[in-house]
Amino acid sequence: MANVVDKTKVPQATVPRLARYLRVLHKLERENVPKVSSKELAERLDANAAQIRKDFSYFGEFGVRGVGYEVSYLIGELSRCLGLDMEWNVVIVGVGKLGTALARYRAFREEGFKLVGLFDSSRYVVGTELDGLTVQPDKGLAAFVRENKIDIAIITVPAESAPLAAERAIEGGIKGIVNFAPVKLGPVPGVFIRQVDLSTELMVVSFYLSQKQQA
Amino acid sequence: MANVVDKTKVPQATVPRLARYLRVLHKLERENVPKVSSKELAERLDANAAQIRKDFSYFGEFGVRGVGYEVSYLIGELSRCLGLDMEWNVVIVGVGKLGTALARYRAFREEGFKLVGLFDSSRYVVGTELDGLTVQPDKGLAAFVRENKIDIAIITVPAESAPLAAERAIEGGIKGIVNFAPVKLGPVPGVFIRQVDLSTELMVVSFYLSQKQQA
């Protein structure tokens, strides 16, 4: 089983694309499409077919020459490439609107992410239930992360609370953080931190629209 | 006033970075820091100082050699670069948890985005109030966009409803879309569409964590 790939050689840009491929493949599976070519995939994603094949090639040979890719097989392979064959224990810190939205996001569960804890600092939120989980006080975060071997913390608290939330998660031995608060966290050695910034997206749109108006 | 820049020559990667610079600068302003050097900015962002200077250089000369950048002046310039000196009329389509979270996001208003309409298909949501706006039935979206000169639609409906929502917005003459639904929209000529994918972020973390476990 020499299927272990040196993931450090995978271009950073490839990783989020794999996730997008996977989503389209799931959709094809639901439509009972058994096979796809890189060209068909490219059309559905408006991407380049060579790009898709190249992305796959970092991990192995998933297709059949002259034929294409078997959808279900490819889903399995790409899932494994992304580490989705493991079960990741996840907590959400900050049960406001955004935290709640993410907690309810089906896609998480379906891809091997197991939501096992909700945390908040507000005493009005602590104790309430969501999806069978009781919201806990955030002071207990570090202990919970340690005792339950939590892998990933999703931080959806306000910017000013985010550093403390991260600190507690890290103290408990968290491995990865997805931070939705508009503030820089880390870097912290040994912890993978991914910053997601919603307001940036609107500004990007603003940029390209203002460009048009200029012309 | 030859301050008009050909924005087509700005690298795509620069645009979201400008937004991040802006955020740090706003923070510096609140801390009453009058000046920064590219090096100091770089430390706060863990970025490269040359990168920052290069990014600025696509738009003009904003600094003083030997000294650095005046924070408030730089904020003004970068805001203009991003088109934030205009007021953009925005609607949110889909007033679930995510839509509500975005509607309440302060940063929008402060950066020139004016939320003027909320739309939903559920009769339980239509008619409710949020931030002084009454949620309207989504059937009226196209007319509303046209009559109120809406620039940007934020789509936060489920994946299956997103294509119809987009279609209505486009029918009304929308210029830009930020799509949070996990489904590809467009491309549509003349409409700038930005796809934001929350589940992708978790998968990226999964990828890099599984890589570590391999080693």
Add this chain to the structure above:
DNA sequence: CAGTGTGAAGGGGTTCACAGCG
């Protein structure tokens, strides 16, 4: 012979290194 897998070419973006300027 259709479509994959991939070396090689090409392009875009980042970083370097220093000239230029206050």
Add this chain to the structure above:
DNA sequence: CGCTGTGAACCCCTTCACACTG
């Protein structure tokens, strides 16, 4: 003298083109 602004070098990523194979 210090920090900006920027050509040039470098590097990563994308795209091309075709050898390869079922």
